[in-house]
Amino acid sequence: MITEALVLSAILFVIGTFGVLVRRNAMIMFLCIELQLNAVNLSFVAFSRMFGIEGQIFVFFVMTVAAAEAAVGLAIIISIFRHYETVNVDSFNLLKW
Amino acid sequence: MASVLFYMFAGLAIGGAIGVVMAKSPIGSLLFMVTTLGAMAGTFVLLEAHFLAAIQIIVYAGAIMVLFLFVIMLLNLGHDYQKDLKGGAFAVISFGITGVIAGFLARELGTTGIQDGPGGASIDALIAEHGAVGAIATELYTTYVVPFEITGILLLVAIVGALVLAKKEV
Numbered sequence: 555m556i557t558e559a560l561v562l563s564a565i566l567f568v569i570g571t572f573g574v575l576v577r578r579n580a581m582i583m584f585l586c587i588e589l590q591l592n593a594v595n596l597s598f599v600a601f602s603r604m605f606g607i608e609g610q611i612f613v614f615f616v617m618t619v620a621a622a623e624a625a626v627g628l629a630i631i632i633s634i635f636r637h638y639e640t641v642n643v644d645s646f647n648l649l650k651w
Numbered sequence: 652m653a654s655v656l657f658y659m660f661a662g663l664a665i666g667g668a669i670g671v672v673m674a675k676s677p678i679g680s681l682l683f684m685v686t687t688l689g690a691m692a693g694t695f696v697l698l699e700a701h702f703l704a705a706i707q708i709i710v711y712a713g714a715i716m717v718l719f720l721f722v723i724m725l726l727n728l729g730h731d732y733q734k735d736l737k738g739g740a741f742a743v744i745s746f747g748i749t750g751v752i753a754g755f756l757a758r759e760l761g762t763t764g765i766q767d768g769p770g771g772a773s774i775d776a777l778i779a780e781h782g783a784v785g786a787i788a789t790e791l792y793t794t795y796v797v798p799f800e801i802t803g804i805l806l807l808v809a810i811v812g813a814l815v816l817a818k819k820e821v
Contacts, residue, residue, distance in 0.1 A: 622809035
């Protein structure tokens, strides 16, 4: 069961990485980052079957940080949308030279 | 029985994850994400993390995904799918990069030889003694009480930061 869970976690992480690289919509990139966080959570839970309850506690902390990150990231996306009227990441090239 | 259930949930999670990346509209993408999160809560139950499964449904699939849904509907997104997917050489390069990551992960998993360690038995004992919530809570409020308080400060900062960022005139 632990090995299968770790393999599932790796697959989900890779799918999330591919999504971040291949989509241009900032909202969907953000969703894929959440997917990566969840994949890591799953491997934490799987490792808690090997090393004890600490893994589950770290998942608790990761979920809290993900909630905070979602709030701040969505606020950033909204304020970007106010300026550019789009969330396509190719339109934001202010820092490019 | 448990392994059949696990493979069912795993297939659902992977299908949902592919849906998140490939769905045409952001709303569909988000609903696929909810599917993935639900399936992962199922795998958490099978790994004896009952409290985390409940939190996964309530906080992730409930609160955070509804927040995403609010923002997607507020911004009225999802009318330019053609411009959304990066095509051609970039997609191939991304596929290569993710393939390399997958290869490394597979090699690590293959060489370490995962065994069912002593953790499983100790968690089962904790759950039998304190219950599913108490097993996490006793450790969280004794050994990890300082990180727990820091998490509270982090949430406060996130609230203030989100308000400042989303305000009209700053």
